[in-house]
Amino acid sequence: MKKIFVLSFILLTIVTFALGQKLINESFFEMDLRQALTQIAYDTGETIIADDLVGGYVTIDLKDVTLDRALDLLLMSGGFSWTKINGVYFVSLATPDSDKFMYFAITSEYRSKNYKSSDLVSLLPQYMRKYVNVAPGDPYTLTITAPKDMSKKIMSLLKQLDKPRKEIKLEVTIVEVNESLFKKWEKDWGYNTVATGTSNSFSIAGSWFKVNILNYLGNFTGSFNLNHTSEDLKVLSESTIHVLDGAQSKLYSKTTRIYQYTENNTVKYQSIEIGVETDVLPMFMGNKIVLNISQTLSSAEESGASIPSSVKQGIQTSVIMDPNMRMSVASLSFKTLASVESKIPLLGDIPLVGKLFTQLSYKKVQKRIVLFVALKGGDER
Numbered sequence: 001m002k003k004i005f006v007l008s009f010i011l012l013t014i015v016t017f018a019l020g021q022k023l024i025n026e027s028f029f030e031m032d033l034r035q036a037l038t039q040i041a042y043d044t045g046e047t048i049i050a051d052d053l054v055g056g057y058v059t060i061d062l063k064d065v066t067l068d069r070a071l072d073l074l075l076m077s078g079g080f081s082w083t084k085i086n087g088v089y090f091v092s093l094a095t096p097d098s099d100k101f102m103y104f105a106i107t108s109e110y111r112s113k114n115y116k117s118s119d120l121v122s123l124l125p126q127y128m129r130k131y132v133n134v135a136p137g138d139p140y141t142l143t144i145t146a147p148k149d150m151s152k153k154i155m156s157l158l159k160q161l162d163k164p165r166k167e168i169k170l171e172v173t174i175v176e177v178n179e180s181l182f183k184k185w186e187k188d189w190g191y192n193t194v195a196t197g198t199s200n201s202f203s204i205a206g207s208w209f210k211v212n213i214l215n216y217l218g219n220f221t222g223s224f225n226l227n228h229t230s231e232d233l234k235v236l237s238e239s240t241i242h243v244l245d246g247a248q249s250k251l252y253s254k255t256t257r258i259y260q261y262t263e264n265n266t267v268k269y270q271s272i273e274i275g276v277e278t279d280v281l282p283m284f285m286g287n288k289i290v291l292n293i294s295q296t297l298s299s300a301e302e303s304g305a306s307i308p309s310s311v312k313q314g315i316q317t318s319v320i321m322d323p324n325m326r327m328s329v330a331s332l333s334f335k336t337l338a339s340v341e342s343k344i345p346l347l348g349d350i351p352l353v354g355k356l357f358t359q360l361s362y363k364k365v366q367k368r369i370v371l372f373v374a375l376k377g378g379d380e381r
Helices: 004-019 033-044 067-076 117-123 148-161 179-183 354-355
Strands: 022-030 048-050 058-065 081-083 086-091 105-111 132-134 141-146 164-180 189-192 200-206 206-217 216-227 233-244 249-263 264-287 288-301 309-319 327-343 358-380
Touching: 022 033, 033 048, 033 058, 033 067, 058 067, 067 081, 067 086, 105 148, 117 132, 117 141, 117 148, 132 200, 141 148, 164 249, 164 264, 179 358, 233 249, 233 264, 249 288, 264 309, 264 358, 288 327, 288 358, 309 327
Parallel strands: 048 086
Antiparallel strands: 022 058, 081 086, 105 141, 132 141, 164 233, 164 358, 189 216, 200 206, 206 216, 249 264, 264 288, 288 309, 327 358
């Protein structure tokens, strides 16, 4: 052990002499920083210049340290930096808004592999961001202009943050169901009077849409095959997408309905957008996934005028889900017009001529849009 200590001391002495630096042994107790720098300059015979921004007090015990190390320790608490210019040590506050910053800063470049530059900057601590800029015209390149030590710290942190992003597979199903289904008791419904309370729930299992309605009359349950679309129940869209952690995806199913009306003896047309738009933003949280979901429903509601009113409804919510899980996350109710065809028996079924014995009318109906989301694992890209 003694041999190792002796060898280390000899090596340190050789290196110190080779660098031409004298080891510093000083103790400062609540001493003015500028006076401490003057004392070290006197001990080493070096010239140390501090600008007007340098100030404060230091308490430190320096034992057998080089001048470079002594300056690092003395200046740490005040956030000051030093640099050597033409053999002279210069001390100042090395911040980008200082006119002395150019004497301390070095510029380096970092090329992002997995994130846009602006996203990486947002992940950095606030005190580091002032040294980092997004390269103009290149969304994946950052320039770092900072003192050498700070530049190394920023570069190291960027490499830690710039890891491959996780990916999730989403299956999004949007179902339109007629509210009248919930208000009548048909042969394919189940019923019991044991449960009490009020609640509505929807679920999808395979190709079956299941409904559970609990009210003061009892508990009604029913199943509908999604492969057999009807006017009472139909699938508006089924989408499968791969989404990166923290990346927003948009899904929509829309159409434009044209309405004709007369104004000042002139026939005019009004278009109303109808459909559903869904935004999904997944965020990984350990083994679970937080889904930030917003849904907008555009519909046309009969208002008594010749043209229905354009109505927009929206939901914004967040849910926590496990991989390989499916759930209903939102539902929106709306009023619309449904076509009703009435015809004279037998005569209405005759090809071509049957249209003369058929009448088409419209009635107001209440419908509901139900959004289902299924997660299929969470793998890295």
